Amino acid sequence: xxxxxxxxxxxxxxxxxxxxxxxxxxxxxxxxxxxxxxxxxxxxxxxxxxxxxxxxxxxxxxxxxxxxxxxxxxxxxxxxxxxxxxxxxxxxxx
Numbered sequence: 001x002x003x004x005x006x007x008x009x010x011x012x013x014x015x016x017x018x019x020x021x022x023x024x025x026x027x028x029x030x031x032x033x034x035x036x037x038x039x040x041x042x043x044x045x046x047x048x049x050x051x052x053x054x055x056x057x058x059x060x061x062x063x064x065x066x067x068x069x070x071x072x073x074x075x076x077x078x079x080x081x082x083x084x085x086x087x088x089x090x091x092x093x094x
Contacts, residue, residue, distance in 0.1 A: 010077040017070030024063030031056040 034056075038049055 007081070010074045010081065013070050013077065014074035017067045017074060020063045020070065021067030024060060024067060027056055027059045027063070031060070 035049065035053065038052070
């Protein structure tokens with residue numbers, strides 16, 4: 001890995017965490033409306049409903065914690081990068 005890729009890794013990780021969190025939150029919010037609209041149709045398939053329900057449950061189960069973990073990891077990477085390069089604040093006023 002080159003230095004440019006490593007320097008952009010915290011930013012990429014943070015963006016991925018934010019996107020996963022937004023997708024997870026939208027799926028939690030919109031899942032009941034999607035299921036209700038599917039049940040009102042005349043060609044409602046129980047198999048399609050079961051597959052979609054399982055997919056939404058997996059998204060809500062995994063995306064929100066993974067989002068939090070990615071955001072925390074990006075903050076740790078940014079802090080460690082600052083410490084290793086010596087640009088971290090020392091706590092002393094100049």
